[in-house]
Amino acid sequence: MTMEGFRVLDEKSLREYIKATPSLASKLGNEVDNFKIKEVGDGNLNFVYIVISPSGSIVIKQAIPYVRCIGESWPMTKERSYFEATALKRQHEPPHIILRKGLIAGVEYPLLAEHMAEFMANTLFYTSLLYLTTTQHKSAVAEFCGNVELCRLTEQVVFSDPYKISEFNRWTSPYLDTDAEAVRNDKILKLEVAELKSKFCEKTQALIHGDLHTGSVMVTHESTQVIDPEFAFYGPMGFDIGAFIGNLFLAYFSQDGHVEQGNDRKTYKTWIMDTIADTWNLFYKKFTSLWDIHKEGPGEAYLHEIYNDLELRELVKQKYMMDLFHDSLGFAAAKMIRRIVGVAHVEDFESISDLVKRSDCERRALEFAKNLMKKRRNFNTIADVIAVAK
Numbered sequence: 001m002t003m004e005g006f007r008v009l010d011e012k013s014l015r016e017y018i019k020a021t022p023s024l025a026s027k028l029g030n031e032v033d034n035f036k037i038k039e040v041g042d043g044n045l046n047f048v049y050i051v052i053s054p055s056g057s058i059v060i061k062q063a064i065p066y067v068r069c070i071g072e073s074w075p076m077t078k079e080r081s082y083f084e085a086t087a088l089k090r091q092h093e094p095p096h097i098i099l100r101k102g103l104i105a106g107v108e109y110p111l112l113a114e115h116m117a118e119f120m121a122n123t124l125f126y127t128s129l130l131y132l133t134t135t136q137h138k139s140a141v142a143e144f145c146g147n148v149e150l151c152r153l154t155e156q157v158v159f160s161d162p163y164k165i166s167e168f169n170r171w172t173s174p175y176l177d178t179d180a181e182a183v184r185n186d187k188i189l190k191l192e193v194a195e196l197k198s199k200f201c202e203k204t205q206a207l208i209h210g211d212l213h214t215g216s217v218m219v220t221h222e223s224t225q226v227i228d229p230e231f232a233f234y235g236p237m238g239f240d241i242g243a244f245i246g247n248l249f250l251a252y253f254s255q256d257g258h259v260e261q262g263n264d265r266k267t268y269k270t271w272i273m274d275t276i277a278d279t280w281n282l283f284y285k286k287f288t289s290l291w292d293i294h295k296e297g298p299g300e301a302y303l304h305e306i307y308n309d310l311e312l313r314e315l316v317k318q319k320y321m322m323d324l325f326h327d328s329l330g331f332a333a334a335k336m337i338r339r340i341v342g343v344a345h346v347e348d349f350e351s352i353s354d355l356v357k358r359s360d361c362e363r364r365a366l367e368f369a370k371n372l373m374k375k376r377r378n379f380n381t382i383a384d385v386i387a388v389a390k
């Protein structure tokens, strides 16, 4: 990581930077002395500025050389912005409100499951060996294999720290003290998380977003946009599907903490569960239909000469999708556990100010997640998973 020539932007220096950068100034109609700057970053890592002039607006995101929510004691490569920019070019550009905030407010998004299923099916299928030749796939893997520090951050905060004593871990204390200790002493859980960590580190299945929680999705009723792919690399598909579904489960378990007078959130909880089910089921449909469409295409995982048989193709598909389902459930569980006893928590729970209520919600989520991680291979359908969560 290089610090040479680096400075953290503030309003004044950003103003000078924009003035001196014609490609940015032109987007603001060159009204260089007439624009407003506001820092809106609410994430854990970076600073985000919205710059508005009467003739246009831009969003500027600065990756600083350390973890923002911790400080300079946790250095982090600023070159992560390269991977974010490269992945954005492959995917698409942002707008709208952060989904997590909508879920806390109890807003339903009728097209969310369909849009996320579509996003994941497209980004995962077209970057996998179901579509690419092994030559194309290897060069794509190589392009992203330098995103080491961001991967190492995930390895630490998702797959390691929650299962050991770490200065970074926290939980709603003292209420969850014994629950956090139970995670650290759970041998079966540690066996399972090791398997998931090994998949995360070793399985270059597709270009994954790498941080696909509900804070990386921006929504309106009609539209859904995915942002913040700075963790993108070739990894297991289930890590993205699990991140999204796991964070919807967190939203579900937090709802009892957001009950207001006249709104028990029962209907909303049902909507979240339906959205989880629809996300997986629609993903399954879209992903396998892409596979069918491209079965004679360039993808080298299952060569057409060998798998040109309907029954065999069905068998292969079922096995692939069941393995992916179990991976997704395992990663969903890991992503839930880290948000309750690890370093970075979620606003879904953090915004519940009554700590007894908050810890009750968190404990239910944690118990569900532990069970999900251990028993994931016993589930055949998403409906079975939801029945257990309920």
Ligand code: ADP
Pocket: 040, 041, 042, 043, 044, 045, 046, 047, 048, 059, 061, 094, 095, 096, 098, 215, 216, 227, 228, 230
């Ligand atoms: P971090 O990597 O620190 O999580 P994000 O890319 O998620 O940073 O950006 C932090 C916040 O900035 C987002 O949660 C969102 O509120 C806001 N933001 C980011 N990109 C945009 C955008 N294109 N338009 C509007 N707001 C944005």
Ligand code: SR1
Pocket: 043, 044, 045, 067, 153, 154, 157, 211, 343, 344
């Ligand atoms: C120090 S952990 C910070 C977390 O925020 C990012 O959005 C990732 O989820 C990362 O794990």
Ligand code: MG
Pocket: 043, 044, 215, 216, 228
């Ligand atoms: Mg973010």
Ligand code: MG
Pocket: 042, 043, 044, 045, 215, 228
């Ligand atoms: Mg973030």
Ligand code: MG
Pocket: 043, 045, 211, 228, 230
């Ligand atoms: Mg980020």
